[in-house]
Amino acid sequence: MPNSPYNLIIADDDSTIRNLLSIKATQHGFRPATVSNGQEVLEMMKDHVDVVLLDLHMPKMDGFHCLQELSKSHPLVPIIILSGENDASSAMKAVKLGAHDYITKPFDLNLLFTTLRNAKKYSHIQRENQSLKDSISPAATSTDVIAYSAPMKKLMANAKKVAHLDSSILLTGESGTGKGVLARYMHAQSDRADKPFITVSCPALPRELLESELFGHEKGAFTGALKRRVGKIEAAKGGTLFLDEIGDLPIDLQPKLLNVLQDKEFQRIGGEQTLPCDVRIITATNIDFKEKIKNKEFREDLYYRISVIPLELPALRTRPEEIIPLSEHFLKRITLQRGSPSIVISKSATKKLLQYDWPGNVRQLENLIERASAFCEDNQIDADDLVGNIDSPSNSDTTTNSLAGKTLAEIEKIAIGQTLDLCNGNKAESARTLGISEKSIYNKMNRLNLTPTTKTQL
Numbered sequence: 001m002p003n004s005p006y007n008l009i010i011a012d013d014d015s016t017i018r019n020l021l022s023i024k025a026t027q028h029g030f031r032p033a034t035v036s037n038g039q040e041v042l043e044m045m046k047d048h049v050d051v052v053l054l055d056l057h058m059p060k061m062d063g064f065h066c067l068q069e070l071s072k073s074h075p076l077v078p079i080i081i082l083s084g085e086n087d088a089s090s091a092m093k094a095v096k097l098g099a100h101d102y103i104t105k106p107f108d109l110n111l112l113f114t115t116l117r118n119a120k121k122y123s124h125i126q127r128e129n130q131s132l133k134d135s136i137s138p139a140a141t142s143t144d145v146i147a148y149s150a151p152m153k154k155l156m157a158n159a160k161k162v163a164h165l166d167s168s169i170l171l172t173g174e175s176g177t178g179k180g181v182l183a184r185y186m187h188a189q190s191d192r193a194d195k196p197f198i199t200v201s202c203p204a205l206p207r208e209l210l211e212s213e214l215f216g217h218e219k220g221a222f223t224g225a226l227k228r229r230v231g232k233i234e235a236a237k238g239g240t241l242f243l244d245e246i247g248d249l250p251i252d253l254q255p256k257l258l259n260v261l262q263d264k265e266f267q268r269i270g271g272e273q274t275l276p277c278d279v280r281i282i283t284a285t286n287i288d289f290k291e292k293i294k295n296k297e298f299r300e301d302l303y304y305r306i307s308v309i310p311l312e313l314p315a316l317r318t319r320p321e322e323i324i325p326l327s328e329h330f331l332k333r334i335t336l337q338r339g340s341p342s343i344v345i346s347k348s349a350t351k352k353l354l355q356y357d358w359p360g361n362v363r364q365l366e367n368l369i370e371r372a373s374a375f376c377e378d379n380q381i382d383a384d385d386l387v388g389n390i391d392s393p394s395n396s397d398t399t400t401n402s403l404a405g406k407t408l409a410e411i412e413k414i415a416i417g418q419t420l421d422l423c424n425g426n427k428a429e430s431a432r433t434l435g436i437s438e439k440s441i442y443n444k445m446n447r448l449n450l451t452p453t454t455k456t457q458l
């Protein structure tokens, strides 16, 4: 029997089968909920669901259709098809659409519940694998960081010098300048290179989840803490923890991080044991800490702790000689990934790329090149393929002048709207670019009645 009951949805239009399965599921240690059609399954998925048992023939939305939807919206929730037909082509179709297993009626109840339990265990392992893949980025090698300009060369030399030290590093610079890529480079250059490199983006999670993500929790520490969870500080053991947008670390979590940095120890949430931690911490920010410290939103003592070695990433507009090498670097990566012929940049496109001042820095350039590479003809990017707002310098006098006379709310709307456009509607990225939390951008978008597609021309 599972330690805590798995939430099981039983979907069958036959009420006798539904009720029987529900009683038996409870006896086998599941927490069942019953529904009679596919549409109801989709509605139930708003709650936490561990596994779904799906009949094929149901009114409103049949099993196949429902399976198709679930495979898209909840790819990690295992779905077992229960069918009246012992038909190989239906079974094949179900598996192709993402079903974990296909069981035909009449079925052996013990076998059915063992299958359900195993499916859940399998998906749990898949989920853990996925989260490991997401959090442990491949360590960068020096060739991944393009550095042609004098300021970048100097920065890379300094980064290399301090990479093997355990002192905490604070990477500053505008959004998209390459702080994440430099953090990975430093990890790859350090003695910790063969240990994990783990990234946590501070604004990406609500406070409670962030605390558990960083420090882990003990079983029963709070409602829903069904078992012990190892946090990223522990998971990064021996390696590097990269805390992105550290300025957004909630004030009440700051003493806990200070403890990690000062005393090299921490406690899991709800834990009594103080655990040692062996992790190198690199943090990044694109905000000015002075304001945060003045407003008591960031502890001064923590700021000094995280910024033992500050390294600043220059904005792309201050190193235009890197625009073309970076573009070529991205094109090489893209064509390699696609297995397509190399793509060159025409003279007219080069001119256009060099004329722009790149407020979204390297990330904006990367996105633009990727887009252009998808649309260009004859393996050459021409000026016309560089679609986006890059025809005139973004901070030109015209732009500044046309802001004059507008209310602050209008200016805010323009700034948020254009940043959303710049980041292809990605709210997390836009929030980072604007130096605000993800929660703030949602609030502001609601208040200003903005959607990423709202036209925000001056």
Ligand SMILES: Nc1ncnc2c1ncn2[C@@H]1O[C@H](COP(=O)(O)OP(=O)(O)OP(=O)(O)O)[C@@H](O)[C@H]1O
Pocket (backbone or CB within 6 Å): 144, 145, 146, 147, 173, 174, 175, 176, 177, 178, 179, 180, 181, 182, 244, 284, 285, 286, 326, 329, 362, 363, 366, 432, 433
């Ligand atoms: N010097 C560089 N060489 C190669 N790629 C780079 C370089 N700088 C940035 N990039 C690429 O540009 C993109 C943005 O970089 P990154 O995420 O490191 O920026 P960032 O400063 O951390 O941004 P944010 O503050 O928004 O988190 C990434 O895909 C990264 O690989």
